[in-house]
Amino acid sequence: MKTVFMIIQVIASLILIGSILLQSGKSAGLSGSIAGGAEQLMGKQKGRSYEGMLSKVTTVGAVIFIITSIILVSIQ
Secondary structure, three states: HHHHHHHHHHHHHHHHHHHHOOOOOOOOOHEEEHHHHHHHHEEEOOOHHHHHHHHHHHHHHHHHHHHHHHHHHHHH
């Protein structure tokens, strides 16, 4: 049982590392702050875009990682 949770945790950590490294920065210096307001006004569909998908994958990976960590500590 402990081995299964350890494997799930390793997979979740790899997914988490990959999804964080693939994400772009939230602001790209001065040009990012100027263009940031235009993106909010234009209503860029963040949920359906590549960035939105990466954000959801990161969130799910982090939740799975935290849950498996808590379970492994309680088993030990």
